[in-house]
Amino acid sequence: MKELSLHILDIVQNSIRAKASKIELRITEDIDNNQFEIQITDNGIGMDKVFLDKVTSPFVTSRKTRNVGLGISLLKQNAEQSGGFFTINSESNKGTIIKAVFEHQNIDRPILGDVAGTMTLLIGANPQIHFIYLHKKELEQFYFDTEEVKNEIDTIPIQHPDILKALKELINENLNDIKATIN
């Protein structure tokens, strides 16, 4: 089964194709309630009610090159197979919120994997997009915001390889500090 970070990559790529200028990833680990929650919010073109009602089916896509879209249906399936659930809310011209909740301790829950690599890959390919990543574990949390980074680095472009490398290290160190469950 693929890592959750790869699901995140798929879902964020949907947001990018929907012309989002701001995308937020929120991961919440609630050990007491045995929940591992991933929420992705964007301000893209959204979906109307009719499309939204059928979007979790694998045969729904707006792609012209093939007629299956798997990103959303696979994430939903994975969440449900690990004792969790999936929700999607969207509004035309406003944006979309996707939530996948897994049982934290379920043996079928995929590992989070290389979320720092996924985030820096997305930032490098889409430097104009405002990305936020908030990871909460119990009482600790780590907040990462590309607008803050851009202010810090001033005239150096955020997609510069040295910056991306430093950001990846920064994210990994912070995840380590809050004892985030990556593996």
Ligand SMILES: Nc1ncnc2c1ncn2[C@@H]1O[C@H](COP(=O)(O)OP(=O)(O)OP(=O)(O)O)[C@@H](O)[C@H]1O
């Ligand atoms: N964040 C979003 N905003 C607007 N529309 C979306 C968003 N996410 C998905 N969609 C719509 O839902 C469809 C299905 O998405 P899904 O990720 O399941 O498949 P896909 O992106 O079409 O193909 P694949 O993910 O397999 O490459 C998309 O084609 C798009 O029309």
Ligand SMILES: [Mg+2]
């Ligand atoms: Mg997709």
